[in-house]
Amino acid sequence: xxxxxxxxxxxxxxxxxxxxxLANGYEVYGTSRDAQVTSFSNLIKLGIKNRVKxxxxxxxxxxSVIQAIKQTNPDEIYNLAGQTSVGLSFDQPVETLESITVxxxxxxxxxxxxxxxxKFYNACSSxxxxxxxxxxxxxxxxxxxxxxxxxxxxxxxxxxxxxxAYKIFSCSGILFNHESPLRPERFVTQKIISAAxxxxxxxxxxxxxxxxxxxxxWGWAPEYVESIYLMMQNNTPExxxxxxxxxxxxxxxxxxxxxxxxxxxxxxxxIDKSLIRPADLMISAGNPAKAANILNWKxxxxxxxxxxxxxxxKLNNM
Numbered sequence: 001x002x003x004x005x006x007x008x009x010x011x012x013x014x015x016x017x018x019x020x021x022l023a024n025g026y027e028v029y030g031t032s033r034d035a036q037v038t039s040f041s042n043l044i045k046l047g048i049k050n051r052v053k054x055x056x057x058x059x060x061x062x063x064s065v066i067q068a069i070k071q072t073n074p075d076e077i078y079n080l081a082g083q084t085s086v087g088l089s090f091d092q093p094v095e096t097l098e099s100i101t102v103x104x105x106x107x108x109x110x111x112x113x114x115x116x117x118x119k120f121y122n123a124c125s126s127x128x129x130x131x132x133x134x135x136x137x138x139x140x141x142x143x144x145x146x147x148x149x150x151x152x153x154x155x156x157x158x159x160x161x162x163x164x165a166y167k168i169f170s171c172s173g174i175l176f177n178h179e180s181p182l183r184p185e186r187f188v189t190q191k192i193i194s195a196a197x198x199x200x201x202x203x204x205x206x207x208x209x210x211x212x213x214x215x216x217x218w219g220w221a222p223e224y225v226e227s228i229y230l231m232m233q234n235n236t237p238e239x240x241x242x243x244x245x246x247x248x249x250x251x252x253x254x255x256x257x258x259x260x261x262x263x264x265x266x267x268x269x270x271i272d273k274s275l276i277r278p279a280d281l282m283i284s285a286g287n288p289a290k291a292a293n294i295l296n297w298k299x300x301x302x303x304x305x306x307x308x309x310x311x312x313x314k315l316n317n318m
Contacts, residue, residue, distance in 0.1 A: 003027045005074035007059060007107070008081030009052065012182040013123065015042035017078060017225040018052055024229070029072040031057035031081070042182045059103030065110050069118075076119045076232055079107055082151070085186060086127060089148035090278055100151035101158065108162045108170060116168050119232050122159040124172040125152040126217070126243070126284055135247075135287035138174070138239055145279045160239070169237045173228050176243035176286040179306050180221035181313035188250070189218070192257050193310050199268050200261040207268055210275030212251040215283040217243045220301035220309065230295040243286025244299040256307050 004021050008014045009030025018028050028051070032038040035054040043049035057068040059081050069077070082100035083089060089096040104122055111118045129136045130143030144150040156172050163170045183190040188209070195207040219242075227242045258265035291297045301309065 001025060001027050002076065003029065003072060003074045004076045004078060005069065005072050006030045006078045006080060007057070007103070008079070008123075009054070010038055010040050010042060011080060011084065012042065012180055012221055013225055013228070014078075014080045015046055015048075015182055016180070016222050017080070017228060018043065019046050019048050020225055020229055022048060022051055027053070029053045029055065029074065031055055031068055033058055045182065059106060060098050062106045062109070065106045066114065069110050069114055074118060076121070077107060077111070078121045078123075078228065078232075079104055080123045083148065086146050086148045087277055088186075089146050089151070093147035096147045097151045097154075100148075101154045104155040104158050108158065108168065111168055112162065112166050116166060118168075119237075120159070120162075120168060120170040121228060121232055122155055122170065122172040124156045124174045124239070125149065126174060126176040126241075126286055127281070128153040128156060128174065129284070131281050131283050132285045133283060135243075135245065135285040136174075136241060137287045138241055138290055145281060146277070156239075163237050171231050171234075171237040172239045173231055174239065174241045174286075175224055176217040176219060176241075176284060178219040178221040178224040179310060181310055181317075182221070189253065189310070192254055193307070193314055196257045196261055196263065196268070197311070197314055200263055206270045207254075208270055208272040208275065209250070209254065210272065210277070211280060212254065212271070213249055213282070214280060215247050215249050215285070217245070217247045217284060217286050218253065218303040218306060219244045219299050220306040223299055223301055227291055227295060227297045230297055234295065238294070240291045240295065241286050241288055242291055242297075243288045244302050245286065245288055246302050247283065247285040248303050253303065253307070256304055257311070260307060260311055
């Protein structure tokens with residue numbers, strides 16, 4: 001039985017990945033800064049909390065990382081931890097940089113010192129590319145425009161360096177936006193869907209949004225974690241862009257959500273300039289051809305399908 005250690009198991013991707021690995025016969029360990037007080041609500045929602053072994057670990061504390069790896073002795077480590085909000089990174093740049101870059105470095109150094117046969121996955125982000133007026137591939141240069149993106153870019157190069165210098169199986173998945181019912185409401189997609197459902201149920205509120213002209217490639221998180229698993233089963237460690245290959249404006253996203261609920265979005269939304277980020281990306285587009293060719297992975301759920309899934313999940317839980 002393979003053993004996997006998921007750092008950041010309480011988040012959206014961590015929970016779905018844990019479910020996938022359990023289905024594939026893994027013994028799964030997950031970390032949180034304080035496992036005694038963390039609710040692990042996403043694991044509970046997926047019905048797997050009692051099947052995962054949970055422990056405390058601070059990614060920015062090298063000793064804590066070594067202890068966790070020694071305790072679990074994993075075959076694979078998935079690093080999905082660290083600050084995850086682009087918007088929050090402008091308010092907390094130091095915490096963002098430390099949690100992502102120092103955390104990644106501590107994991108890789110621990111692998112190098114303890115057991116360089118451990119496979120390592122690093123969660124990179126499409127934010128590293130900046131604006132992608134042509135769909136980004138693995139060869140597209142990075143141009144980060146937020147503290148979050150800068151931290152993710154640094155973690156990407158650290159991961160690449162350990163692969164080349166120390167021959168560690170270390171790879172990065174450069175994932176474009178991917179959503180699910182497990183997203184917290186600070187993420188705009190969940191904010192839109194939750195507000196639209198409340199309005200459909202009679203609420204008189206207005207949904208306040210920032211720049212509706214931004215363009216993103218939105219996918220479905222349960223599918224995206226499948227690509228993560230496949231990267232770690234590949235014969236060689238390689239980096240992959242993971243995207244649907246289709247990009248849409250936020251205005252399109254909002255319009256589809258409200259139309260699914262038989263509402264006109266223009267009657268129920270307003271623009272709040274305070275929600276516009278200091279240096280937001282205007283367009284984010286990805287080319288997942290390499291993942292299709294090497295991993296045989298291709299997104300089945302595009303933006304509209306993911307919206308339907310999220311709305312239905314929300315209605316089912318009301």
